[in-house]
Amino acid sequence: MAIPIVEAFWKPQEAIEEIKKERNLSVPIVYLIIAGILTAISFALLGYSAGGTVSSEGRPLAQLLNNPGIAAVGGFLIVLIGGLLGGLYYMLVMGALKTKSDYFAGVATLAHTAMPASLGLLIVSILSLIPKAGPIIGAIIGLVFxxxxxxxxxxxxREFFETDMITALVGVTAFSLSISMVVLAAAFPQLPNLLSKVTSSQPPAAP
Incomplete structure (x- = not known):
């Protein structure tokens, strides 16, 4: 079976319909590898354009981008391993919503999601090398992807888990919020301490 790579970038619905018929796990893994390679190139370019100007103190993401080589490896692993493990987590989330949940559906969903996002990130990173107008144009194009x-x-x-629109929306929201919290905690490890200081500094309520 020919893998619909181009469709996955620009016409994901066509790719989803074709992959859904076969339900072959190797295809989403290929997508994750492709998206990982594009993300690796993007992170390397962003690291190069940053040129060590980003303060990396206490910020793992900034430390990653300050070294283009490490950024490339990290970007690839984030997409590939994140897609494989995230697919397992997404399977559990959708299973809790009583959908037709399996590992293929979780990985396939994230793999198809990663394809246009990785291409958009690549365009942004390439245009970031152009002074002044490049980042602005890249941001506009990136928003589309x-x-x-x-x-x-x-x-x-909705397609891979074979569920209705409302359940799909609930699943996407729950998954996105939980992953966002994990990303924030990883990117800003001092955030929990900051929140605890804010709450502890509040005056006690009046009796």
């Missing part, structure tokens, strides 16, 4: 990726997450959830 990121919006396409967000729509793909919802549509792929």
């Amino acid at each position: 990121f919006a396409l990726s967000a729509g793909t997450l919802y549509n792929a959830t």
